[in-house]
Amino acid sequence: MDNVIGQIDRALDATSVIVAVLDDSTMAAPTPCREWDVRTVLNHLVGGMHVFAAALSGTDSGADHESDWLGGDPQGAYAAAAEVDRAAWHRPDALDNTVHISLGDLPAQAAALVHLTELVVHGVDLAVAIDRPDLADDELCGELLATMQGRGGIDKFRAPGIFGAEVAVADDEPAHRRLLGYVGREVLARTP
Numbered sequence: 001m002d003n004v005i006g007q008i009d010r011a012l013d014a015t016s017v018i019v020a021v022l023d024d025s026t027m028a029a030p031t032p033c034r035e036w037d038v039r040t041v042l043n044h045l046v047g048g049m050h051v052f053a054a055a056l057s058g059t060d061s062g063a064d065h066e067s068d069w070l071g072g073d074p075q076g077a078y079a080a081a082a083e084v085d086r087a088a089w090h091r092p093d094a095l096d097n098t099v100h101i102s103l104g105d106l107p108a109q110a111a112a113l114v115h116l117t118e119l120v121v122h123g124v125d126l127a128v129a130i131d132r133p134d135l136a137d138d139e140l141c142g143e144l145l146a147t148m149q150g151r152g153g154i155d156k157f158r159a160p161g162i163f164g165a166e167v168a169v170a171d172d173e174p175a176h177r178r179l180l181g182y183v184g185r186e187v188l189a190r191t192p
Helices: 002-020 038-057 074-089 108-129 138-150 175-182
Strands: 098-101 104-107
Touching: 002 074, 002 108, 002 138, 038 074, 038 098, 038 108, 098 108, 104 108, 108 138, 108 175, 138 175
Parallel strands: none
Antiparallel strands: 098 104
């Protein structure tokens, strides 16, 4: 299970590359995450990092998940959140406790997979939205997809606000597209 911490690190790094190319002209772009634009997905992602870090350390995140975490500096907000998030997951006891999140009380090991899923999927949402799927970490997307399927799937989470119905994507498509299809994202037509 320690591998999930390494995967969280990789997801934070991969998404930082995507966030670095965002600018004012891309913030209103639609994403595969239904009804959310780039700014909303990024804000949700940054808020989630703060919320998970607080839950792991038993502190208060200081704001609600959907508060405005980005302010006027989306890249700076992401970098700061990633630093706090990484430090929280690298605490020696990070995987030993129960984590209280919106899905309920989860063993930290399960919460780590939930968090990894948010980081990877929302990172890909951003990359696809700005026509830069080349920035997606396809290897990590494939690993996450295999983990989800290997643990019995995500059907019990297929509900509005979490995951939609699976969207058919050919097996020979890149891993990021197969992952988005699996979690029910309506992959945008312009996505290669």
